[in-house]
Amino acid sequence: MPRAGLDPASVVAAGAALADEVGLAKLTMGLLAERVGVRTPSLYKHVGGQDDLNRRIAVLALNEAADAVGGAIQGYAGRDALAAAARAFRAFVLQHPGRYAATIGVEPSGPDDPLAVASLRLLDAFTAVLHGYEIKESDVNHALRMLRSLCHGFATLQAANGFQWSTDIDESFEWLITFADRGLRTL
Numbered sequence: 001m002p003r004a005g006l007d008p009a010s011v012v013a014a015g016a017a018l019a020d021e022v023g024l025a026k027l028t029m030g031l032l033a034e035r036v037g038v039r040t041p042s043l044y045k046h047v048g049g050q051d052d053l054n055r056r057i058a059v060l061a062l063n064e065a066a067d068a069v070g071g072a073i074q075g076y077a078g079r080d081a082l083a084a085a086a087r088a089f090r091a092f093v094l095q096h097p098g099r100y101a102a103t104i105g106v107e108p109s110g111p112d113d114p115l116a117v118a119s120l121r122l123l124d125a126f127t128a129v130l131h132g133y134e135i136k137e138s139d140v141n142h143a144l145r146m147l148r149s150l151c152h153g154f155a156t157l158q159a160a161n162g163f164q165w166s167t168d169i170d171e172s173f174e175w176l177i178t179f180a181d182r183g184l185r186t187l
Contacts, residue, residue, distance in 0.1 A: 006036060011046040012056040019057060019098025027098065029053070055115060058106050061099040062118035068092045069125040077132035079181040085129045086151050086177050093155035100156075133184040143184060150180055 014036050019027045029050055033040040047053045072088035073081045093100045108116035126147055127140065135143050154176055156162075163169055 006038065006042075006046060008046045008056070011036065011043060012053065012060055015047075015053050016057045016060050016096070016099040016102075019102065020096050021098065024054070024057075024098045024101040027054075054102050055106060057099050058102040059114045059118045061096060061103050062115070062122050064096070065089060065092045065100070065103075066118065066121035066125055069122065070128075073125065073128060079132075079177070081129045081132050082147075082181055082184070083174075083177045085126060086147075086173070086180070089151045090155040090158070090173065093152075094159055097156075097159040100159075130184070133187065135184065135187050139187055143187070146183070147180065150176055 011032070015027060015032050018032055018035055022031070027050075029043050030040050032053070033043050036043075043053075047056060068088040068091070069085045072084040076084050106115060108119065110116065123144065126144055129147070130140060130143055133143075154173060158169060163172070
């Protein structure tokens with residue numbers, strides 16, 4: 001019988017918090033079991049194993065990122081929406097590097113897969129940013145890939161302490177936003 005208070009959602013939430021703390025690569029079922037106070041086999045009543053746990057963490061992370069970005073852009077358009085989205089995404093990745101790492105390289109099994117649904121929510125938030133620019137429909141996917149590359153690259157480099165020189169990181173990030181805005185306005 002599953003332990004009182006534990007369910008799939010609480011196990012995934014605990015796994016996501018632990019991934020943020022120790023890194024996704026170091027998250028194991030054994031370490032998670034220890035964290036939630038059960039024996040490792042008890043976790044399998046709630047998740048199907050490490051791959052299932054990581055996949056569920058990815059869904060959680062994508063939904064949380066979609067909420068953060070979508071909420072941040074409300075009432076904004078153009079550069080203001082771009083800046084709000086980029087800042088919200090960066091903040092999410094910096095606060096949750098382990099759970100965000102779970103989103104990289106995982107593929108949905110189909111359009112109804114919770115991973116696909118969550119991914120689409122985040123994509124929709126960034127697509128809403130692009131509505132503030134005059135971008136041809138044929139260029140929207142390219143613009144989305146550019147935004148993802150800029151935001152993902154900067155945030156993951158910063159989360160990994162990849163900026164080792166003395167220039168202010170926030171100033172560099174604002175420069176990135178200005179650069180992206182100028183590029184989007186010229187399409």
